Amino acid sequence: MKEIPLQSLPGIPTLLGLIAAGLASAYLFFTGVQTDSPLLLVLAFVMGVLAGFCLIGLYMVEPNQSAVLSLFGKYVGTVKENGLRWNNPFYAKKKVSQRVRNFESGRLKVNELDGSPIEIAAVIVWQVVDSAEAVYNVDDYESFVHIQSESALRTMATSYPYDQHEEGQIALRSHAAEISQHLEQELSERLADAGVQVLNARISHLAYAPEIAQAMLQRQQANAIIAARTRIVAGAVGMVEMALAELQKNGVVHLDEERKAQMVSNLLVVLCGERSTQPIVNAGTLY
Numbered sequence: 001m002k003e004i005p006l007q008s009l010p011g012i013p014t015l016l017g018l019i020a021a022g023l024a025s026a027y028l029f030f031t032g033v034q035t036d037s038p039l040l041l042v043l044a045f046v047m048g049v050l051a052g053f054c055l056i057g058l059y060m061v062e063p064n065q066s067a068v069l070s071l072f073g074k075y076v077g078t079v080k081e082n083g084l085r086w087n088n089p090f091y092a093k094k095k096v097s098q099r100v101r102n103f104e105s106g107r108l109k110v111n112e113l114d115g116s117p118i119e120i121a122a123v124i125v126w127q128v129v130d131s132a133e134a135v136y137n138v139d140d141y142e143s144f145v146h147i148q149s150e151s152a153l154r155t156m157a158t159s160y161p162y163d164q165h166e167e168g169q170i171a172l173r174s175h176a177a178e179i180s181q182h183l184e185q186e187l188s189e190r191l192a193d194a195g196v197q198v199l200n201a202r203i204s205h206l207a208y209a210p211e212i213a214q215a216m217l218q219r220q221q222a223n224a225i226i227a228a229r230t231r232i233v234a235g236a237v238g239m240v241e242m243a244l245a246e247l248q249k250n251g252v253v254h255l256d257e258e259r260k261a262q263m264v265s266n267l268l269v270v271l272c273g274e275r276s277t278q279p280i281v282n283a284g285t286l287y
Helices: 011-035 040-058 131-136 141-157 176-194 210-250 257-272
Strands: 056-063 065-071 074-079 083-086 092-097 100-102 109-110 117-128 196-208
Touching: 011 040, 011 083, 011 100, 040 056, 056 065, 065 083, 065 131, 074 131, 092 131, 100 141, 109 141, 117 141, 117 176, 131 176, 141 176, 176 196
Parallel strands: none
Antiparallel strands: 056 083, 065 074, 065 092, 100 117, 109 117, 117 196
């Protein structure tokens, strides 16, 4: 089922013509009564009935709206011209909004790729682009969009981990652009048959489920501490290597292996310690 453009008559001139026909019918009726002419009375009656029946063919199409017309259950075409329009009075008319719409899904509780329960929600921006498909391919296109959006969100959430555990791995929390693109593609495939185009889809809420939130927070804090310590140690080792190299290059002091080890130990304690150290001045000899 694809949309077929259908021509329609402008409504205002048609309305004026029907009003004129109604006035002519009234004139013929009074003339027929005065002249006692059955022919004029019949003609006035027929004209009045036809003019009144043709008024049923008038309908209004607002901006960014379309009217899907059918004749006794058969799809005829779609009218998108704005304003007052007129078509065959026997046509049934179903108006469909083609404005941009959005909705936020409820918070869904799903298991991410690693099996941890999370809460996730998304904002979907969509628009009807094919009125015929929206009316005839699905029973209720608005309900269809909502249900399929939640289904696509569940499917997408189970395909990625919450946090990035490996280099180059896509995660829900750290790759918002990639996740949004995947969700938009998933929705576009599901809603194409309903004549709906997905304009944007983004995660609006993402968190661990309450029952594991505290444990996952401790895990994140531990990972952050380990990463910080690793960087501190790497920097401290580099500074110690630089200090020893400068001492040897300038010939300031010559240290044996034991004293070098002691110096390295002291520098690492100073550089890697969480608290400031208290220096001890050696007033005697080095040995």
